[in-house]
Amino acid sequence: MNVKKGEKVIILAIESSCDDTSAAIIIDGEIKSNRIANQSVHEQYGGVVPELASRAHMANIVPVVKSALEDASVHQKDLTAIGFTRGPGLLGSLIVGVSFAKSLALGLGIPLIEVHHMNAHILAHFAEDPKPQFPFLCLTVSGGHTQIVQVDDFLDMVILGQTIDDAAGEAFDKTGKMLGLTYPAGPIIDKYAQDGDAIYTFTEPKVDGLNFSFSGLKTSILHFLQKEMKKDDQFITNNMNNICASVQARIVSILLNKLTLAAKKTGITQLAIAGGVSANSGLRNGLINLCNENGWRHFIPAFQYCTDNAGMIAVSAYQKYLAGKFVGQEVTPKARMEM
Ligand code: KG4
Numbered sequence: 368m369n370v371k372k373g374e375k376v377i378i379l380a381i382e383s384s385c386d387d388t389s390a391a392i393i394i395d396g397e398i399k400s401n402r403i404a405n406q407s408v409h410e411q412y413g414g415v416v417p418e419l420a421s422r423a424h425m426a427n428i429v430p431v432v433k434s435a436l437e438d439a440s441v442h443q444k445d446l447t448a449i450g451f452t453r454g455p456g457l458l459g460s461l462i463v464g465v466s467f468a469k470s471l472a473l474g475l476g477i478p479l480i481e482v483h484h485m486n487a488h489i490l491a492h493f494a495e496d497p498k499p500q501f502p503f504l505c506l507t508v509s510g511g512h513t514q515i516v517q518v519d520d521f522l523d524m525v526i527l528g529q530t531i532d533d534a535a536g537e538a539f540d541k542t543g544k545m546l547g548l549t550y551p552a553g554p555i556i557d558k559y560a561q562d563g564d565a566i567y568t569f570t571e572p573k574v575d576g577l578n579f580s581f582s583g584l585k586t587s588i589l590h591f592l593q594k595e596m597k598k599d600d601q602f603i604t605n606n607m608n609n610i611c612a613s614v615q616a617r618i619v620s621i622l623l624n625k626l627t628l629a630a631k632k633t634g635i636t637q638l639a640i641a642g643g644v645s646a647n648s649g650l651r652n653g654l655i656n657l658c659n660e661n662g663w664r665h666f667i668p669a670f671q672y673c674t675d676n677a678g679m680i681a682v683s684a685y686q687k688y689l690a691g692k693f694v695g696q697e698v699t700p701k702a703r704m705e706m
Pocket residue numbers: 385508509510511512535536537539540551552553554557642643644645646647648673674675
C-alpha cells in the first residue's frame with residue numbers, strides 16, 4: 368500500500384448500503400462525478416427486498432464505477448485511495464460495495480477508507496456552497512434513521528436524539544403502502560401533498576427529550592383510513608391529496624418541533640437537514656420558515672445529495688484521508704455501526 372504525497376488526491380467512493388448503487392470521484396475535496404443507479408425492482412413489493420438488492424448491486428457496480436471515472440476523466444491508475452460505505456445498511460448490499468472496493472484497492476496497491484453512511488449524509492452539506500460552520504445541528508432523516516446530531520467537526524459528531532421505533536422515511540413509506548402507493552412512497556406523498564390541504568389531524572406523539580416515535584402515528588393513520596373506508600370505499604382515491612398533505616404536515620411538525628427544542632437546548636442556531644427525507648418539500652419549506660422566524664440559519668442539500676449517493680461518501684472519505692484514517696484488507700461490512 369502506498370499513500371502518494373504531494374500529488375492530487377483522487378478518491379473513488381462507493382455506496383451500496385441499500386437499494387442505490389453509486390460511485391463518485393472527488394479530487395482535492397471537490398466532487399467531479401456522482402453516478403447513481405436506482406433499482407426499480409423493489410417498487411412492486413412495498414419495500415426493499417434484500418436479495419434482489421444484492422443482485423442488482425452486482426449487475427450495476429462495474430458500469431457505475433466506469434461511468435464515474437469517465438465523467439471525471441480519471442483513469443483508475445490515477446486513483447489515490449478508495450472510500451466505501453462500511454455500514455450501517457443491508458448486509459448483502461454492503462458486501463457488494465465493500466468487496467469491490469477491497470479488490471480494486473488491492474489490485475491498484477492503494478489504501479482503503481471506510482465511511483459511516485449517516486456521517487456521510489451529514490457531510491453532504493460540504494459537497495457544495497453554502498457550507499455550515501461548526502458546530503451545527505443536523506436533522507438526519509432517511510429510510511432507516513431519524514436523528515438529531517450535533518456536528519462539532521467533520522469527524523466529530525454526537526447524537527442528541529433519535530427515533531425509538533420507526534424512521535421518518537419508514538413513516539412515509541408505510542403510509543404509502545396503506546394508500547396503495549409504490550415504494551418508495553415518500554416522493555409520491557410529497558407530490559400529492561402539494562395539491563392538498565392538511566385538513567385531517569393526527570395527534571403528535573409525546574416522547575421525552577429529543578427522541579422521536581413514529582409507530583403510534585402509523586397506527587392512527589391506519590385506524591383513520593379503516594374508519595373512513597367503511598363509510599366510503601372510495602375515500603382514499605377521492606381524498607388522496609388531502610390525506611397526503613395531512614400525513615406530511617404531521618411528520619414535518621414532529622421533526623421540526625424536536626429540532627427547535629434541540630436548538631433551544633444547545634444554543635446552536637445553524638440548522639441543517641440531511642438524508643432521503645430532506646428532499647421533502649414540506650420539510651424544506653418548514654425549515655426555511657422556522658429559521659426565518661427565529662433569525663437562525665438553515666442548510667438544505669441539493670436534491671442529488673439528499674438521497675443515497677456516493678458524492679457524500681466521497682466527502683467523508685476525503686476528510687478521513689486528510690486525517691490519515693485508513694483501514695486494511697481485513698475490513699468487513701457492518702449492518703449496524705456506531706457513528
Ligand atoms: O437516505 P435514503 O436515500 O436511504 C436510506 O439511507 O434510507 O432515504 C430513503 C428514504 C425513503 O424512505 C424515501 O421514501 C424517503 O427517503 N424520501 C422522501 C422523499 N424523497 C425520498 N420522503 C419524503 N419526501 C420526499 N420527497
